[in-house]
Amino acid sequence: MSKQKTEQDDDDDKIRIDKWLWAARFFKTRSLSKQAIDGGKIHCDGQRIKPSKEVTVGLVLTIRQDLDEKIVVVKALSAQRRGAPEAALLYEETEESKTLREKRTAERKAGLGSYIISHQRPSKKDRRHIHRFQRINLLGDDN
Template sequence: MRGTRKDEDDHDESSVPVRLDKWLWAARFYRTRSIAKEAIESGHVRYDGERAKVGRAVRVGAVVNLRQGFDEREVIVKGLSDQRHGAPEAQQLYEETADSLRRKEDARLMRKSGPMFDVVRPERDQRRAGTRFKRGE
């Protein structure tokens, strides 16, 4: 009798195509598939150097560039999964490149060193002058 996919314990997940949004979600880059889909559609995710579509089939060895907040990551796909597991299992699905790790560390140190620009609140007379200027007085 032929078993279903859930019944097969020795199933090789690398033979089943996985959508890019599912893989990003399973690898824990994004909290939900809808957030992963929005990131792909807005151009924050590139697959092998090209802008990707949500349904793109992921293959082992592909390079995925993605932006998360201020950080840009470059990862190499090491495994496929369309199910979300714990963080240790998710980290087995990809390997971050050395260049990406260096850029991420540099950006972290820049943020830690202080603000990129000083936020100075204008004084009262400056605020009032700005209000008068906007009104055309």
Template sequence: MTSSPAAEDGVVRADVWLWAARMYKTRSIARQAIDGGKVDLNGHAVKPARSVRAGDVFELTRGNERIEVRVLAVSERRGPAPDAALLYVETERSIARRQAEVALRRQHAGAPRPPGRPDKQDRRLLQRLKKSIRD
């Protein structure tokens, strides 16, 4: 398998790099995330065909987490996870933000929950409460 001239020059498409770095499971999911505005490159909105070089900074949203990574190397091939981890490094600010979010989720994990579904009496109380709020 031969590599493309773009990869030899140290330039690769944004959607391909996100897939190769294992940020998203498939290239089409990476493309959808880019089109959906969930990925920024160097602080600006990005298109799937945008060229990525070493030193660029991606800020992407996956689920509830926002991750900021600096590109260390480019690759068009998706390899094993240990090899993909060598393509980027997560910034200190991103690590601190994710740890703060985890601590906040743990803090709220003990919030009281109702014991089960509301029965007929509880439903009527809820309906009255909602009606009084609307009026």
């Protein structure tokens, strides 16, 4: 009976990476975390991994979500999804990752501030300018 208990205790220490990412609240569902792993968005020590990889404390993960990339160190294991404050205790983001991510966010915000996004159709005058621009660039015609 004691042998079965130690096997169960060992099973508690073995958690799949897709389940840990879900429990740490990086992804809303396990299937989304599995898709991210299969898509190459999660790396372990610079290498692509499989969803069945076992997570251990001290493992360094690179997680790419949208335009952001986080480098985190696994601090604790959990197979249950809990609240965000408890999930944040499962990992620690490296300082260089934080600064780089904040720098990229600031650059994106600064770049988007200069663009005016319009959801209107071009006017007749705008279309003439577009057609003239295309004609000049494609044909070399200046008329």
